[in-house]
Amino acid sequence: MASLAACICCTDVGPRTDISSRSSYSSTTFRFPPPLRTATAALRTRPATFASAQRRLPRPPCVMEVDTCPSPAAEPAPAEAEAFDFKGYMLRKAAAVNSALDEAVPLVHPERFYEAMRYSLLAGGKRVRPVLCLAACEVSGGRDACAMPAAVAVEMIHTMSLIHDDLPIMDDDDFRRGRPSCHRAFDEPIALLAGDALPFLAFGHLADPASYPADGSVPPDRIVRAVSELARCAGAGGLVAGQVADMEATGLGSHVSLDQLEFIHLHKTAALLEASVVIGAIVGGASDHQIEQLRNYARCIGLLFQVVDDILDVTKSSEELGKTAGKDLASDKTTYPKLLGLEKSREFAEELLKDSKEQLAGFDPIKAAPLLHLANYIADRQK
Amino acid sequence: MASLAACICCTDVGPRTDISSRSSYSSTTFRFPPPLRTATAALRTRPATFASAQRRLPRPPCVMEVDTCPSPAAEPAPAEAEAFDFKGYMLRKAAAVNSALDEAVPLVHPERFYEAMRYSLLAGGKRVRPVLCLAACEVSGGRDACAMPAAVAVEMIHTMSLIHDDLPIMDDDDFRRGRPSCHRAFDEPIALLAGDALPFLAFGHLADPASYPADGSVPPDRIVRAVSELARCAGAGGLVAGQVADMEATGLGSHVSLDQLEFIHLHKTAALLEASVVIGAIVGGASDHQIEQLRNYARCIGLLFQVVDDILDVTKSSEELGKTAGKDLASDKTTYPKLLGLEKSREFAEELLKDSKEQLAGFDPIKAAPLLHLANYIADRQK
Numbered sequence: 001m002a003s004l005a006a007c008i009c010c011t012d013v014g015p016r017t018d019i020s021s022r023s024s025y026s027s028t029t030f031r032f033p034p035p036l037r038t039a040t041a042a043l044r045t046r047p048a049t050f051a052s053a054q055r056r057l058p059r060p061p062c063v064m065e066v067d068t069c070p071s072p073a074a075e076p077a078p079a080e081a082e083a084f085d086f087k088g089y090m091l092r093k094a095a096a097v098n099s100a101l102d103e104a105v106p107l108v109h110p111e112r113f114y115e116a117m118r119y120s121l122l123a124g125g126k127r128v129r130p131v132l133c134l135a136a137c138e139v140s141g142g143r144d145a146c147a148m149p150a151a152v153a154v155e156m157i158h159t160m161s162l163i164h165d166d167l168p169i170m171d172d173d174d175f176r177r178g179r180p181s182c183h184r185a186f187d188e189p190i191a192l193l194a195g196d197a198l199p200f201l202a203f204g205h206l207a208d209p210a211s212y213p214a215d216g217s218v219p220p221d222r223i224v225r226a227v228s229e230l231a232r233c234a235g236a237g238g239l240v241a242g243q244v245a246d247m248e249a250t251g252l253g254s255h256v257s258l259d260q261l262e263f264i265h266l267h268k269t270a271a272l273l274e275a276s277v278v279i280g281a282i283v284g285g286a287s288d289h290q291i292e293q294l295r296n297y298a299r300c301i302g303l304l305f306q307v308v309d310d311i312l313d314v315t316k317s318s319e320e321l322g323k324t325a326g327k328d329l330a331s332d333k334t335t336y337p338k339l340l341g342l343e344k345s346r347e348f349a350e351e352l353l354k355d356s357k358e359q360l361a362g363f364d365p366i367k368a369a370p371l372l373h374l375a376n377y378i379a380d381r382q383k
Numbered sequence: 384m385a386s387l388a389a390c391i392c393c394t395d396v397g398p399r400t401d402i403s404s405r406s407s408y409s410s411t412t413f414r415f416p417p418p419l420r421t422a423t424a425a426l427r428t429r430p431a432t433f434a435s436a437q438r439r440l441p442r443p444p445c446v447m448e449v450d451t452c453p454s455p456a457a458e459p460a461p462a463e464a465e466a467f468d469f470k471g472y473m474l475r476k477a478a479a480v481n482s483a484l485d486e487a488v489p490l491v492h493p494e495r496f497y498e499a500m501r502y503s504l505l506a507g508g509k510r511v512r513p514v515l516c517l518a519a520c521e522v523s524g525g526r527d528a529c530a531m532p533a534a535v536a537v538e539m540i541h542t543m544s545l546i547h548d549d550l551p552i553m554d555d556d557d558f559r560r561g562r563p564s565c566h567r568a569f570d571e572p573i574a575l576l577a578g579d580a581l582p583f584l585a586f587g588h589l590a591d592p593a594s595y596p597a598d599g600s601v602p603p604d605r606i607v608r609a610v611s612e613l614a615r616c617a618g619a620g621g622l623v624a625g626q627v628a629d630m631e632a633t634g635l636g637s638h639v640s641l642d643q644l645e646f647i648h649l650h651k652t653a654a655l656l657e658a659s660v661v662i663g664a665i666v667g668g669a670s671d672h673q674i675e676q677l678r679n680y681a682r683c684i685g686l687l688f689q690v691v692d693d694i695l696d697v698t699k700s701s702e703e704l705g706k707t708a709g710k711d712l713a714s715d716k717t718t719y720p721k722l723l724g725l726e727k728s729r730e731f732a733e734e735l736l737k738d739s740k741e742q743l744a745g746f747d748p749i750k751a752a753p754l755l756h757l758a759n760y761i762a763d764r765q766k
Contacts, residue, residue, distance in 0.1 A: 105619075113627040117619065164579060169552075169571040188552040189630055193623050196547060196578075200618025203586050207610035220603035227590035227610050235583025236488075236500065240576050244496040247572055 086373040093134055094127040096144065100152050104205055116186045116194040117201075121159045123177045128374070129154045129272060133280035135370035136294055139363050142284025146218050149211035150226055150279045153202035157234045158272060160198035161243070163191050170247075199234070203227060206279075218283050226279040233275035242268025249334060256334035262303070270302020277371075293359045297371065300356035305378050307349045310335035312383065314342065320383060353379040469756040476517055477510040479527065483535050487588055499569045499577040500584075504542045506560045511757070512537045512655060516663035518753035519677055522746050525667025529601050532594035533609055533662045536585035540617045541655060543581035544626070546574050553630075582617070586610060589662075601666050609662040616658035625651025632717060639717035645686070653685020660754075676742045680754065683739035688761050690732045693718035695766065697725065703766060736762040 101121055107114050130151030137147030166173040166181035167188060174184050183191035205211055206227055212218045232238060245264045249256045277298035281291050314337050336345040356375045360368045484504055490497050513534030520530030549556040549564035550571060557567050566574035588594055589610055595601045615621060628647045632639045660681035664674050697720050719728040739758045743751045 110624060110627045110631060112631070113624065114619070160579075164575060167552075167575070169550075169575060190627070192547060192550070192552060192575075193627050193630075196543075196582075197619040197623040199579075199582050199586075200614045200621075200623065202614075203582075203610055204614030204618060207607050207614060209607070209611075220607045224590050224592070224603045224606045224610075227586055227607075228592075231583045231585075231587030231590060235587060236497070236580040238583075240580040240583065241493060241496065244493045244573070244576055247576075248493060248495070 084369045084373055086370075086377065089370055089373075090126065090131060090377075093131045093144075096148070097127045097130040097134075097151055097155065098122065100148050101155060104152050104156075105201065112186065113190060113194060113197070116182055116190045117159075117198060119185055120163050120176070120182045120194065121156065121198070123179065125177060127155060128378075129158055129276040132273060132276040132298070132371070132374060135374060136277040136280030136286075137284030139294070139360075139367045139371055140281045140284030140286035140290060141367075142217070142280075145213045146283045147280045149205050149208070150230075150283055151276075153206040153230060154272060154276045154279070156198045156202035156205070157230070157239070157275075160195045160202075161239060161272075163195040163198075165243070167191060202230070206230065222282050222285070226282045229278050229282065230275045233271040233278075238267055238271030238275070242266070242271060251332055252334065256339075258339055261334050261336070261339060265303055265306040266299065269306045270299050273302040273305070274298040290363070293362065294371075297356050297359035297375070300352045300359065301375050301378050304349055304352040304356065304375070307336045307345055307352065308379060308381065310337055311342065311345055311349065312381075313337075316383065349379060467752045467756055469753075469760065472753055472756075473509065473514060473760075476514045476527075479531070480510045480513040480517075480534055480538065481505065483531050484538060487535050487539075488584065495569065496573060496577060496580075499565055499573045500542075500581060502568055503546050503559070503565045503577065504539065504581070506562065508560060510538060511761075512541055512659040515656060515681070515754070515757060516659040518757065519660040519663030519669075520667030522677070522743075522750045522754055523664045523667030523669035523673060524750075525600070525663075528596045529666045530663045532588050532591070533613075533666055534659075536589040536613060537655060537659045537662070539581045539585035539588070540613070540622070540658075543578045543585075544622060544655075546578040546581075548626070550574060585613070589613065600668075605665050605668070609665045612661050612665065613658045616654040616661075621650055621654030621658070625649070625654060634715055635717065639722075641722055644717050644719070644722060648686055648689040649682065652689045653682050656685040656688070657681040673746070676745065677754075680739050680742035680758070683735045683742065684758050684761050687732055687735040687739065687758070690719045690728055690735065691762060691764065693720055694725065694728055694732065695764075696720075699766065732762060 102118075105114065105118050105121060107118060133151040133154055134144050134147050137144070137150075162176060163182045165171050166176055167183055173181050175181055179185070181191075182194060186194075207223055212223075234240070242264050245260065246268050249260060249264060274295055277294050278291055281294045286294065313335065336348065340348065353375055357372055360372055485501075488497065488501050488504060490501060516534040516537055517527050517530050520527070520533075545559060546565045548554050549559055550566055556564050558564055562568070564574075565577060569577075590606055595606075617623070625647050628643065629651050632643060632647060657678055660677050661674055664677045669677065696718065719731065723731065736758055740755055743755055
C-alpha cells in the first residue's frame with residue numbers, strides 16, 4: 001500500500017488520491033476513487049490530485065495512516081491460499097437472495113404491474129451486489145439475516161436501473177438476460193412504473209422492522225445510516241448521476257477525458273457496489289474505520305469491473321462474450337483501452353485488484369475470503 | 384362520529400369500514416379508506432365491507448372505540464370559529480419549504496441534470512403536501528425544523544410523479560404549472576433520470592442526521608418509521624399502484640366500479656397525502672393513537688380532494704378552472720359524478736370533510752387549526 005499516502009479514515013475529505021507516482025502510470029494521472037459522501041459533495045469537490053487536495057482541504061484527525069497500517073496484504077492473504085469453495089458460496093447465497101426477493105414482491109393487485117416487477121427482479125443473474133452485501137456483513141461480524149433486507153434492496157435498485165436503461169428513450173434494448181426486456185414483455189408505461197416502484201420497495205424493505213431478526217441485532221441507528229448510504233450512492237450523487245454523465249459523453253469518443261471516464265464509472269458502476277458493501281458492513285456492525293476500508297475495497301472493485309469490461313470488449317469474440325464484441329468501438333464509446341491503451345489498462349486492472357485486496361487487511365481472513373474471491377472473480381472473468 | 388362503528392386504532396386490520404348505513408348513501412356501498420399498511424397488505428386484503436371484514440378478521444384489543452370517543456367535532460372545532468390567517472399561514476410555510484428545497488438540491492455537476500430537477504421542483508405550486516407534513520408535526524407537538532426533511536421528501540416524490548406522468552409514454556403533457564413540462568424544457572432521457580433521482584434525494588434527505596436539529600429531538604427509530612411509511616405510501620402499495628390502476632381503468636368509463644375508483648384515488652391521490660401527514664406526525668412525536676387519527680384525516684382529505692376535482696370538472700368552465708373543463712367526460716374517465724351523480728357526489732364530499740375534521744378531535748384546537756383549515760381549503764376550492 002506504499003503508493004497510497006492517504007489516510008483511509010480521511011477519504012471523506014480528500015477528493016481524490018493521486019496515484020500517478022505509481023511506476024507504470026507516471027505519465028497519466030490516475031485517481032483513486034473519490035468519496036461519494038453526499039448527494040452533492042463529490043460533485044462540489046471536483047477531481048483534484050491528492051497533493052492539491054492536501055493544500056486545499058484541512059485534514060481531520062486521523063485514526064490511522066494507511067502507510068503505517070500493518071499490512072499483511074503484500075503477501076497473499078491467508079484465505080486466498082486456503083481452499084474456498086467460491087462457486088458453491090455464490091450459488092448458496094444467490095439462492096437465498098432469490099428466495100428473499102421472491103418473498104419481498106408477491107404477485108398481488110394490480111397483478112400485471114407486480115408481474116412486471118417480478119419478471120425483471122427474478123430474471124436470474126449472479127446477484128453480485130446482494131452477495132457483496134451479505135459478505136460485507138459477514139466480515140463485519142453480522143449474520144445473513146441482518147443483511148438480507150439490504151441485499152434485497154440493492155438488487156431492487158439495480159433492477160430498476162436496468163428496466164429504465166432498456167427503455168426506448170434510453171438504450172432501447174429489446175433483450176435483457178436473454179429474454180425480452182421489461183417494456184417488451186409488458187409495455188413501456190408498465191416498465192416505467194415498475195422501475196419507479198422498485199426503489200420504494202427497496203427502502204420500504206430496508207426500513208421495515210419486520211425485515212430484521214427480532215433480537216434487535218440491527219438497531220434503528222444502523223438502519224438510518226444504511227438508508228442514507230443507499231440513497232446517496234444510488235441517486236443524484238451516485239448511480240443516476242453516472243447514467244447522466246455516460247449519456248452526455250456518448251459519441252464524444254476520445255474527447256472524453258480520463259477524469260470524465262472515471263466519474264462515469266465511479267458513479268454508474270462502482271457506486272451501487274459501494275452501497276452494497278457499505279450497507280452490509282453497517283448492518284453487520286462494522287466500525288467506522290472498517291466501513292471506510294470496505295468502502296475503498298468496493299470502489300476498487302467497481303472500477304475494476306468496468307476496466308475489465310472494457311478490456312474484454314476489445315479482446316474477446318462475440319461467441320466468447322455471449323454478447324456483441326467490439327460494441328464500444330463501434331459506438332465510439334470512451335473506454336480505458338481507448339484512452340490508455342490495452343497494456344496500461346491491464347496494469348491498471350491489476351493495480352485495482354491489488355488495492356482492493358489490501359483493504360481487506362485487518363479483517364478475519366476466513367470471514368474475508370468471500371470478498372477476496374469476489375475481487376478475483378471480477379478481475380478474472382472472461383465474459 | 385355516530386356513523387363510524389369502527390375503532391380508529393383497529394383500522395390497520397379491518398380493510399374497509401362500510402359506511403353504507405349513512406342516510407344519504409343507503410343504496411351505495413361507500414368504503415372508508417382502507418389502511419395502506421405495507422407495500423402489499425392493502426392489496427392482499429381486498430376491499431370488503433366492514434361487516435364482512437368483521438367476520439373475516441380478528442379485531443385486536445382496542446384502546447378506544449371511536450363511537451365512545453368524546454367528540455367535540457359535532458360542534459365546530461373551537462379553532463374553526465376563531466380567527467386564523469390561513470392564507471398567511473400557507474404563504475409562510477410554502478416559502479420555508481421552497482427555501483429548504485432550494486438548499487436540498489444545489490446546482491452541481493452534471494449541471495443540466497440538476498437543473499432539470501430544480502426546474503420541476505422549484506416550479507411553484509401551493510406545497511399542500513409539505514405544508515400538511517409541517518402542520519401534522521405541529522399538532523403532534525413537534526416544531527418545523529423536525530419535519531422539514533420529511534416535508535422536502537414528500538414534495539420531491541410528488542415532483543417525481545409529475546415528471547414521469549408528463550412523459551410521452553404516459554400522459555404526454557407538454558405543460559405543467561403553466562410552463563413546458565420537464566421533458567419539453569430538457570429532453571426525455573434527462574426527465575426520466577431526474578424523476579428517477581428525486582426519490583433517492585428524498586430518502587437521503589429524510590435519513591440524513593444532518594437534516595435534523597442537533598438536539599436529538601428526532602431519534603433514529605422515528606426516522607426509520609418515517610422512511611418505512613413514505614416508502615409504503617409512495618410505492619407499489621400506494622402512489623405508483625394508483626397510477627397503474629388509473630392507467631388500466633382508462634377508457635373503461637362506467638365499467639369501472641366504485642371499488643376500483645376508490646382504489647385508484649386512495650392510492651394515486653390520497654396515499655402521498657397520507658404519507659405527508661403521517662410522517663409529519665411521526666417525527667413530531669405523535670402517539671400511535673394520534674398517528675392513526677391523523678392517518679384517517681389524511682385519507683379523508685385525499686378522497687375529498689379527488690371528489691372535489693371530479694365535481695369541478697363538470698361544473699366549472701375552462702376559464703374558471705384555468706385548465707380544460709369537461710376533460711374527464713371527453714376522455715371517458717370514470718369519476719364520482721359519473722358513478723354517483725352530481726348530488727350524491729356533493730354529499731359524499733361533505734361527509735368526507737366532516738369525517739376529516741372529526742379525526743382532529745382530541746388535539747389542541749389551536750395547533751389543529753392549520754389541518755382543519757387545510758381540509759376546508761380542499762373542500763371549498765373553486766379550481
